[in-house]
Amino acid sequence: MTTSGAGGASMDTERRLRSDHVIVTEGLGRDFLVGSRLRRTRVTAVTDVTLDVARGEAVGFLGPNGAGKSTTIKMLTGVLVPSAGSARVCGLDPVRERRTLARRIGVVFGQRSQLWWDLPLAESFALHGAIHRVPPARHRERLDECVELLDMAAFLTTPVRQLSLGQRMRGEVTAALLHTPELLVLDEPTIGLDLASKERLRTFLSAVNARGDVTLLLTTHDLPDVERLCRRVVVIDRGRVLVDDGLDALRRRFAGHRTLVVEPVTPAAPPAALPGVVAVTAEAQGLRWRLEFDSTTTAAELIADVARRVDIRDVHVDEPTIEALMRTLYTR
Amino acid sequence: MLSPYPQLVRAGFRRHATYRQAALAGLTTNLVFGLLRAAVLVAVLAQRPVVAGYDVAAAITYVSLGQGLLTVVLLWGDTEMSRRIRTGDVVVDLGRPWDLQAAMLAADLGRAGFAVLARLVPPMLFGAWAFPFRWPTVPATWAWFAVSALLAVVVSFGVRFLLNASAFWLLDARGVIGMWGVVGGVLSGLVVPLAWFPEWAQTALAWTPLPSLFQIPIDVFLERDGTAGALAAQAGWAVALLLVGRVALHHGSRRLVVQGR
Numbered sequence: 360m361t362t363s364g365a366g367g368a369s370m371d372t373e374r375r376l377r378s379d380h381v382i383v384t385e386g387l388g389r390d391f392l393v394g395s396r397l398r399r400t401r402v403t404a405v406t407d408v409t410l411d412v413a414r415g416e417a418v419g420f421l422g423p424n425g426a427g428k429s430t431t432i433k434m435l436t437g438v439l440v441p442s443a444g445s446a447r448v449c450g451l452d453p454v455r456e457r458r459t460l461a462r463r464i465g466v467v468f469g470q471r472s473q474l475w476w477d478l479p480l481a482e483s484f485a486l487h488g489a490i491h492r493v494p495p496a497r498h499r500e501r502l503d504e505c506v507e508l509l510d511m512a513a514f515l516t517t518p519v520r521q522l523s524l525g526q527r528m529r530g531e532v533t534a535a536l537l538h539t540p541e542l543l544v545l546d547e548p549t550i551g552l553d554l555a556s557k558e559r560l561r562t563f564l565s566a567v568n569a570r571g572d573v574t575l576l577l578t579t580h581d582l583p584d585v586e587r588l589c590r591r592v593v594v595i596d597r598g599r600v601l602v603d604d605g606l607d608a609l610r611r612r613f614a615g616h617r618t619l620v621v622e623p624v625t626p627a628a629p630p631a632a633l634p635g636v637v638a639v640t641a642e643a644q645g646l647r648w649r650l651e652f653d654s655t656t657t658a659a660e661l662i663a664d665v666a667r668r669v670d671i672r673d674v675h676v677d678e679p680t681i682e683a684l685m686r687t688l689y690t691r
Numbered sequence: 692m693l694s695p696y697p698q699l700v701r702a703g704f705r706r707h708a709t710y711r712q713a714a715l716a717g718l719t720t721n722l723v724f725g726l727l728r729a730a731v732l733v734a735v736l737a738q739r740p741v742v743a744g745y746d747v748a749a750a751i752t753y754v755s756l757g758q759g760l761l762t763v764v765l766l767w768g769d770t771e772m773s774r775r776i777r778t779g780d781v782v783v784d785l786g787r788p789w790d791l792q793a794a795m796l797a798a799d800l801g802r803a804g805f806a807v808l809a810r811l812v813p814p815m816l817f818g819a820w821a822f823p824f825r826w827p828t829v830p831a832t833w834a835w836f837a838v839s840a841l842l843a844v845v846v847s848f849g850v851r852f853l854l855n856a857s858a859f860w861l862l863d864a865r866g867v868i869g870m871w872g873v874v875g876g877v878l879s880g881l882v883v884p885l886a887w888f889p890e891w892a893q894t895a896l897a898w899t900p901l902p903s904l905f906q907i908p909i910d911v912f913l914e915r916d917g918t919a920g921a922l923a924a925q926a927g928w929a930v931a932l933l934l935v936g937r938v939a940l941h942h943g944s945r946r947l948v949v950q951g952r
Binding site: 391393433436437438439440457458459461462466468471472473475477478482485486489490491492518 | 695698699702705706709710779780782783785786787788789790794944945947948
């Protein structure tokens with residue numbers, strides 16, 4: 360960033376601060392010196408991350424391994440000191456006001472624990488409440504709610520070291536929410552969980568976010584997490600923001616075409632030369648057609664079009680998978 | 692608002708109270724080594740009945756208290772924070788709205804509290820039951836001993852905190868901690884009373900926090916001279932080490948590198 364640009368950038372930051380943003384970063388960067396004292400090399404983990412997250416949003420923060428996701432999150436929580444740029448989280452300077460900020464955010468690291476290994480889960484919650492100075496009545500209320508929604512009553516008195524991963528993660532998320540944070544940062548929260556546990560956690564998080572008072576920032580390699588929870592996706596690679604857009608918009612821009620799957624009443628060859636259709640295949644001896652269409656038409660128009668020609672038993676639209684979307688983005 | 696620190700003291704106690712069988716095994720080891728150490732000191736005292744003010748009863752008391760205080764003061768084996776720095780788990784600790792050093796001290800005091808019950812009282816009672824033992828003659832000595840033992844824990848915590856914090860710079864603090872294990876045992880008066888050391892060595896050690904760990908609390912219990920000065924020295928070291936620890940944590944955490952996740 361040039362010096363002449365810095366004034367303008369900070370004014371820009373000010374302007375955005377006044378609006379209701381939970382996270383505002385400006386050219387955030389961090390590099391590390393690695394290697395021995397004699398042969399130091401500078402490794403850049405994050406180069407230039409500029410990002411706004413409004414209150415109540417749910418943002419998927421994605422990128423391949425080593426893209427700088429975790430480093431960015433650690434700068435946002437004030438644990439790592441940025442080497443360039445600036446960040447405001449909940450209106451605070453994360454490094455200088457780390458303790459104040461810690462009261463207002465919750466963080467879940469899928470690969471680390473904030474619970475006390477040797478103590479029963481309930482005692483970890485009590486300690487967590489005390490550390491965050493949550494008034495006992497509110498703590499009770501919040502805890503009861505989480506225990507019920509996450510079905511934890513059966514193992515509250517079990518020492519954390521004896522919990523299964525799925526049980527422990529439910530505990531981790533609860534601990535991160537007990538002090539009613541404004542921002543919940545989730546760093547790979549579903550890593551290693553089985554399908555049922557993942558689904559339970561997603562349902563819970565989506566309910567938490569739907570109430571509108573908790574902003575979610577989620578990193579994951581498990582793209583169904585993003586599909587279930589996030590409307591907006593920020594993709595970073597090599598320390599820079601590559602893409603920042605709504606999930607639907609991204610699908611339309613990058614993921615190629617949607618597919619209309621039609622099941623005609625009687626076996627037939629699929630109709631040719633429909634407007635907007637770019638590829639046609641037939642399956643199941645002509646009882647199922649796949650019509651891949653581009654954005655010059657809509658699913659409704661296409662269905663109407665097909666229905667005029669043949670009797671239809673069933674139709675559905677296949678969205679391009681988020682995996683295909685990410686593959687396209689990462690390899691660009 | 693309630694302060695979380697008393698609750699952290701309790702949690703420290705509870706965490707260690709979970710492992711009762713380990714405490715029992717450790718206690719047995721302490722007793723066996725205590726017998727060996729007592730045998731050595733008694734053999735020395737067979738040549739001369741009193742060495743530097745210690746007779747047999749004082750030497751037995753010295754060994755019993757030393758063995759008991761070993762796990763209360765915790766000279767060896769505290770590598771938790773350096774491990775958390777190396778693995779990056781320290782980001783969880785740094786991300787909490789607390790004073791990390793105060794929180795760790797609170798938990799350590801809770802741990803020491805459990806060690807008093809499980810590891811200090813039994814060897815004292817055993818020593819007193821099986822051998823000549825020197826109980827305090829004035830009741831106030833018990834209070835001074837409690838204060839001195841508490842200060843010894845804080846001084847030890849201060850040293851351990853610094854040793855572990857070296858991982859912010861070194862990433863692996865095992866070498867530093869291992870070195871402390873060797874030096875600390877001999878020079879803190881755990882093995883042999885420091886009064887048995889040559890004059891110059893005693894003078895040199897008086898300028899270090901080492902006597903604060905074992906020598907001073909035991910001497911306070913034995914009602915040797917200079918209790919007030921000794922307690923003041925302990926308090927001074929406790930404050931100084933905690934302050935240096937705060938500075939180290941502040942600078943160290945700014946150098947934090949968390950790789951891989």
